[in-house]
Amino acid sequence: MIWLVTSICIQIICAVHVIRTGRNQIWMLFIFLFSLLGCFAYLMLEVMPAYWGNRHLRTARAQVAGKVDPERDVRRAQRDLELADTAANHIALGDAQAARGRYAEAEAAYRKGLALGPGNDWGTQVKLAQVLFERGSSREALTLLDGVPEVSRGSEWDRRGLLRARLLADLGRDAEARALFEDVMSRIAGEEARCHYAAFLIERDDRVRARQVLEEVEQRARRLDRTQRVAQADMYRWAGEKLAELRRASA
Structure with a gap:
């Protein structure tokens, strides 16, 4: 009985705080639906300052806030x-x-x-x-991209290169797309370029190279912490599923 009364009091306190501070009213649903767990999520992800030095807290807060609202x-x-x-x-x-x-x-x-x-x-x-x-509208997009002045090599150059490779692939210019994918993925941070390239290779039935690329994704993902993997969970899930399919096909 005491535990129930305490839980209700904490929920009421959190609900009043939501109203008084003008925070998103959807937190009320979480507070009353999930009881103490909802209150804990509200305190940790909404009330605690976003500028705290813990990057894991900031990342978690941004992810949950994105799902909540x-x-x-x-x-x-x-x-x-x-x-x-x-x-x-x-x-x-x-x-x-x-x-x-x-x-x-x-x-x-x-x-x-x-x-x-x-x-x-x-x-x-x-x-x-x-x-x-x-x-x-890949043709229009490529024309637009061609009209943008070149930038020095760096993250922005690579980002544009990845977009160009995807456009070329969509337009059926496979040789150009493949060369650009190979070039960009050797430098660009993260595994997005490798996953796009693997999808391109699978569509062209180049399963051997696609498996090599996805195995690189798998190996590099093991060196990431949980927060980094969760941030792109769908991409890593897709890569894992496709790699498993390729391995079964070659067994």
Whole structure:
């Protein structure tokens, strides 16, 4: 009985805190649905300062917040846009919509931002090319990407190179795409490039090279901590499943 009363009191305290501080009301659902576990999640991920030095806490908070309130960034961008119809706010809305997989809305926002801006916004032009690719307009996306001035070799150069490789693959220019994939994945951080290349190879029925690439992903994933793996869990799950299929096929 004492445990039940204590649990209810803690839930009420947390609920009152949500209301008084103006936090997202969806936390009320978690608090009352999951009892003390919901309260603990609220305290650890919402109340505790986001600027604490523990990067694992910051990562966990961002991941859970994204699941609890996936529309948060979209709403914030829309509010900012209502206050000021600027190029930067349209681009921010495009970023938020693209992150949610709403590529038509992202395309419209990026185009508006480019139209309002002073010109030569090459970063946004690359983002527009990305969402055009996601919408199936690879030819237009490649034309747009070709119009962007070259940058010095580095992370941005590699990111554009990966997009170009995917565009070339989608357009059936396999030899160019393969050479670019091989070049980019040797430098780019993370396993995204390897996974895209493996998918390309599987589609072209080059199972031997696809298995080699996915085995590299598997080996490198073992050196990551849990937080890093969880951040891209779907990608690593896909890689593991495809690697298992390739191994069974060659057994």
